[in-house]
Amino acid sequence: MEKKRPFDCGVTRSMEVIGGKWKINILWAISRGEPIRFNQLKRAVQGITNVMLTRSLKELIAYNLVKKKDFNTIPPHVEYSLTEKGASLVPILRTLDQWGKKNL
Incomplete structure (x- = not known):
């Protein structure tokens, strides 16, 4: 049986999967050049270590x-x-990209 969360919504659950410093960047890099090899991905996600990738x-x-x-x-x-x-997830990532370029 799945554990009940005090605040259970789609955004919270999504962020559990794709949250953190690197996962969105990894997904974005793969979406832009798939298929992609490990070293290409490492270059695309600047600053990530081999272990974190x-x-x-x-x-x-x-x-x-x-x-x-x-x-x-x-x-x-x-x-x-x-x-x-x-x-x-790519359309959502594109929307985030556009929002970030426009507002930040």
Whole structure:
């Protein structure tokens, strides 16, 4: 059974999934250049460490917002792209981008 929250709304639940310093930036970067490889993503999300990028990607994959395609090669070749669920966030991200450019 799911734990009851004192303040349970869609925004709160959404921010539990995509909140934090990096996840929105990661989703935005993937949406602009998918499929994208790890090092390309690291360059696109300036300031993120390998550890934080790896951790954030694992969480986004667990929430089925990002999918990982491993080509099983040496050296490793892995690509990330948005799932259908992740792609449904892109219009919201575009709106946030436009709002930020206009108001900040």
